[in-house]
Amino acid sequence: MAEGRAITTGCCIAGGGPAGVMLGFLLARAGVDVVVLEKHSDFLRDFRGDTVHPSTLEVMHELGLLEAFLKRPHQKLHSLHGQVGALETEVANFTSLPTRCNFIAMMPQWDFLDFLTQAGRKYPGFHLLMDAEVEDVLVEDGRVVGLTAQTAQGPLTVAARLVVGADGRHSTVRERAGLKVLDLGASIDVLWMRLPRRPHDRAQSLGRFDAGRIFVMIDRGDYWQCAYVIPKGGITAIKAAGLPRLRKAVGEMAPDMVDRLDALASWDDVKLLNVSLDRLEQWWRPGLICIGDSAHAMSPVGGVGINLAIQDAVAAANLLAGPLRRGTPTDAELAAVQKRRLFPTRVTQAAQKLVQERMIQQVLEDTGPTPPPWPFRLLRRFPVLRRLPARAVGLGVRPEHVRTVEAASSPH
Numbered sequence: 534m535a536e537g538r539a540i541t542t543g544c545c546i547a548g549g550g551p552a553g554v555m556l557g558f559l560l561a562r563a564g565v566d567v568v569v570l571e572k573h574s575d576f577l578r579d580f581r582g583d584t585v586h587p588s589t590l591e592v593m594h595e596l597g598l599l600e601a602f603l604k605r606p607h608q609k610l611h612s613l614h615g616q617v618g619a620l621e622t623e624v625a626n627f628t629s630l631p632t633r634c635n636f637i638a639m640m641p642q643w644d645f646l647d648f649l650t651q652a653g654r655k656y657p658g659f660h661l662l663m664d665a666e667v668e669d670v671l672v673e674d675g676r677v678v679g680l681t682a683q684t685a686q687g688p689l690t691v692a693a694r695l696v697v698g699a700d701g702r703h704s705t706v707r708e709r710a711g712l713k714v715l716d717l718g719a720s721i722d723v724l725w726m727r728l729p730r731r732p733h734d735r736a737q738s739l740g741r742f743d744a745g746r747i748f749v750m751i752d753r754g755d756y757w758q759c760a761y762v763i764p765k766g767g768i769t770a771i772k773a774a775g776l777p778r779l780r781k782a783v784g785e786m787a788p789d790m791v792d793r794l795d796a797l798a799s800w801d802d803v804k805l806l807n808v809s810l811d812r813l814e815q816w817w818r819p820g821l822i823c824i825g826d827s828a829h830a831m832s833p834v835g836g837v838g839i840n841l842a843i844q845d846a847v848a849a850a851n852l853l854a855g856p857l858r859r860g861t862p863t864d865a866e867l868a869a870v871q872k873r874r875l876f877p878t879r880v881t882q883a884a885q886k887l888v889q890e891r892m893i894q895q896v897l898e899d900t901g902p903t904p905p906p907w908p909f910r911l912l913r914r915f916p917v918l919r920r921l922p923a924r925a926v927g928l929g930v931r932p933e934h935v936r937t938v939e940a941a942s943s944p945h
Contacts, residue, residue: 537688542568542660543857545680545693547667547706549576551642552825552842553699554649554661559850561659562596564940565857568691569659570682572666572700576643583642583758584610584836587627587927589843590634595935599633602648607640608754612919613926616741617905622913625922637927639753642839656940665689670696670709670821677710677820694861695853698823699842702809702830707823713814717886720894722768723806723833724761724779729793730754741786742896743903748786757790759783760833764897768805776800808832810886812878817867824849824870829878832885834893835926841881847933848873854937877930884925 544560546553549571557569585607593599613625628635653659664685671679671690679692698706707714730752740749747762761783763771771779776797784791797803812829816822825842849870856862896903905913912918 537690538684538686539690539692540568541692542566543658543693544568544695544697544853545570545691546697546699547680548698548700548704548825548827549573549646549661549663550699550701550825550842551645551839552827552846553697554646554653555843555846556697556699556824556849557659557661558649558653558656559846559935559937560854560857561653561656562939563850563854563858563937564658565854566658567660568693569661570665570667570680570691571661571663574664574685576646583639583645583753584839585638585640585645586837586840586929587630587632587634587637588929588932589840590638591632591932592843592847592935594633596652598648598652603638605640605644605648606754607638607644608752610637610639610738610752611635612737613922614737614739615909616739616743617909618743618902620905620909620913621739622909623916623919624909624912625926626916626919627923627927629920630923630927632928637836639751662689667700667705668709670706675819677818680706694820695857696821697849698821698827699825699846700827702811702826704823704827706821707813707827710818710821710823712816712818712823714811715814717810717812717882719808719810719832720765720889721832721897722763722765722808724763724768724771725804725806726759726761726783726797726802728757728759728790728796730756731793734789742892743786743899744901745897745899746782746786747893747896748783750787750790759787761786762893762897764894765808772800776803779803806833810882810889812882816871816874817864819864819867820861822849822853822867822870824874828871828874829882831882832889834885834888835881837881837926837929840929841878844877844929844933845870845874847935851933851936880930 543566546569557567615624665682682689738751749760751758780794809830816828824845831838
């Protein structure tokens with residue numbers, strides 16, 4: 534790497550997504566100097582995780598940010614609905630959750646990240662560098678001591694007491710650090726698309742399952758964010774069949790959308806999510822730790838990925854802010870973060886894999902009408918049971934709470 538700028542910080546975070554920006558904010562709030570490197574020049578990417586669940590909203594409340602956060606444009610989902618064949622029911626109801634906000638806030642991820650970034654910049658220790666793509670980790674005597682990156686201004690070297698990989702499911706940091714990935718297997722991919730929403734449309738978001746097809750519609754105010762679930766690797770056959778065939782399939786699953794399918798004018802209007810389900814065997818090595826999708830790529834089942842990433846960030850800040858203020862975190866302190874977050878990750882991924890294999894894959898293999906499975910029939914018959922999926926999706930396993938204290942010198 535050519536010579537360029539060199540900076541020193543307490544913690545260098547690769548990746549300006551939810552995990553990286555939240556951790557950067559929490560550490561800066563606790564008095565740690567932090568540099569967050571984001572490879573893109575802005576946050577404007579479509580079809581990223583836009584579901585801000587009650588567990589994350591509770592974190593925003595604990596930070597004193599909730600009121601300002603909810604002033605940003607968003608939609609509230611108080612329940613989730615499903616339809617199998619002709620049978621429809623509410624499958625999750627968040628209104629009974631023991632949280633300040635009993636709904637999912639649907640907010641574009643760029644708004645969420647912009648809000649956290651603005652909050653972070655109130656602290657002198659928060660530094661976000663855009664257009665900074667991480668290329669490698671720096672290692673001395675077996676310990677990671679920093680990162681190298683390419684920026685709009687040229688090469689950059691960042692020396693840090695701790696490096697955090699929060700650069701997503703295709704993490705450069707975890708690959709360059711030599712961390713081993715356990716592939717749990719994903720049997721599906723997802724095609725994301727937008728369809729216009731009109732005033733007379735239904736109010737609820739809905740997932741439809743029938744005859745070899747799964748189609749999900751999420752109310753985003755002036756449009757529907759739609760997911761068409763396909764078998765893993767199925768995009769080649771779908772493209773070979775042509776866009777008119779896809780529009781016809783969508784129209785069959787959502788007859789009330791037939792009059793607006795011309796919004797899918799080209800394949801540029803259809804975005805492929807190549808679904809992964811994996812996790813690192815060990816999330817850390819001396820001087821480095823991975824969190825969020827870098828540590829555990831989640832399936833879109835339940836839309837919980839962004840919230841697990843936030844929970845990882847809160848736990849990492851709780852456990853590492855003190856050690857970073859004092860000096861360099863020990864191996865045992867890094868291992869404590871994985872120990873704290875591994876159980877929720879394992880349980881969530883096991884549930885996602887079960888849903889993929891026992892429900893989604895079976896529906897995709899059906900050649901005729903899909904009979905409603907027994908859990909669906911139970912939820913329809915006993916409404917009180919809808920609190921269980923609501924808790925699993927809205928709060929997850931072992932939700933984290935902010936334990937870091939705002940540094941005395943920080944602004945209020």
